[in-house]
Amino acid sequence: MNGQNLSKEFLYQGFALIISVILVHAFYVSIVRPEATSIIQEQQAMIAQDINYIPERSFYVIVRDFEQESCFILMLWAFAIMTLKAQSSINERKLLQEDLVPVREGQSIRPNEINDFLRQLENLPESKKDLLLPRILMNGLKRFSTTKNIQDVSTTTHTMVESEADRLESELSMIRYIAWAIPSIGFIGTVRGIGAALSLAHRAVDGDISGVTQNLGVAFNSTFIALLISIVIMFLVHQLQLLQERQIFETEKYCDQNLITHLKGD
Numbered sequence: 001m002n003g004q005n006l007s008k009e010f011l012y013q014g015f016a017l018i019i020s021v022i023l024v025h026a027f028y029v030s031i032v033r034p035e036a037t038s039i040i041q042e043q044q045a046m047i048a049q050d051i052n053y054i055p056e057r058s059f060y061v062i063v064r065d066f067e068q069e070s071c072f073i074l075m076l077w078a079f080a081i082m083t084l085k086a087q088s089s090i091n092e093r094k095l096l097q098e099d100l101v102p103v104r105e106g107q108s109i110r111p112n113e114i115n116d117f118l119r120q121l122e123n124l125p126e127s128k129k130d131l132l133l134p135r136i137l138m139n140g141l142k143r144f145s146t147t148k149n150i151q152d153v154s155t156t157t158h159t160m161v162e163s164e165a166d167r168l169e170s171e172l173s174m175i176r177y178i179a180w181a182i183p184s185i186g187f188i189g190t191v192r193g194i195g196a197a198l199s200l201a202h203r204a205v206d207g208d209i210s211g212v213t214q215n216l217g218v219a220f221n222s223t224f225i226a227l228l229i230s231i232v233i234m235f236l237v238h239q240l241q242l243l244q245e246r247q248i249f250e251t252e253k254y255c256d257q258n259l260i261t262h263l264k265g266d
Contacts, residue, residue, distance in 0.1 A: 009084070013174070016080035017073075024073045028064075036064035067189030067222040071182050075229045078178045082240050085171065089240075089247045095133050096250055100124075101258050108264035114145040133251055136160050140259055150263045157260065161252045168244045172237065179233045186226020193219025 036058070043055040063072070101117055103109060109117065121129070121138050128134060139160060140153045147153075 012084060013077075013081060017077050020073045020076035020080065024069060024076060028069050032060050032069075033064055035060040062221045063225055065189060065218050065222055067185050067192070068225045070185050071222075071226050071229050074178050074182055074185075075233065078175050078233050079236075081175055081178075082236055085168075086240055086243060089243045092131055092133065092247050093250060095128060095131055096254050099258075100134060100137055101262075103258065103262045107262060109141075109144075109259075109262045110264055111145055111148050114141050117141055118145075132160075132164050132247075133254065136251065136255055137259055140255065144263055150260065153263060154256075154260050157255050158252065161248055161255075164251075165245075165248045168248070169241075172241060175233070175237055175240075179230055179237060182230045182233065183223075183226050186223040189222025189226070190219040193222065 039058045039061055047055070062068070100121060101109075102120070118138060118141050121134050121141070124134055136157055140157050143156050144150070144153045
């Protein structure tokens with residue numbers, strides 16, 4: 001079952017990347033680059049008429065280069081991955097509101113009563129049965145039925161919760177890689193812009209600095225956009241991590257209060 005979930009998640013991430021590339025590139029080709037070209041031509045004409053003219057910074061000009069486009073693609077991809085993981089955690093936490101082990105306060109669960117509770121958990125819809133909480137409860141009940149040892153059930157439950165926490169943490173590595181890659185792409189734009197500006201240094205010596213300034217704009221704009229996007233992504237990563245940590249904590253608390261404290265050996 002976990003293998004199927006991993007395959008679905010891999011396919012989701014692949015389609016999310018493809019859709020991000022298509023959407024962002026279409027937006028750039030149809031809107032951003034034509035607008036940026038028009039604005040630059042207009043500003044160059046104004047500068048030619050009035051040497052004291054100060055061109056205004058335009059959003060389309062700032063984001064028009066390939067590095068910024070790549071950053072926006074990665075940003076949308078990261079958003080899609082985080083949305084999937086956040087929705088998964090929300091679904092897990094919603095299940096905590098349900099009475100999956102219907103035990104009244106003060107009632108005990110004995111080994112010979114385990115099958116009734118297992119039957120109720122096994123009758124859950126597949127979409128719920130595959131979630132963390134039902135898996136832990138079923139494993140705990142089966143463990144208690146076999147060993148009749150409450151401490152063993154508590155240890156097993158804690159181990160499963162810790163394993164899930166480690167899994168969630170490891171699955172954030174892709175998002176963290178994207179958050180690292182975006183500033184790196186911005187730095188590539190900086191290096192490219194500075195290199196292109198230096199290649200036109202001879203024109204600046206002759207008095208034509210337009211090429212140098214335009215390429216320096218590429219250098220600074222790419223880093224500016226990349227750092228802004230990275231800040232947003234890292235903030236959302238921390239919020240997602242907080243959501244997942246709360247899910248893990250509340251799941252373990254649910255198991256303690258609704259299962260382990262009610263177990264009683266013969």
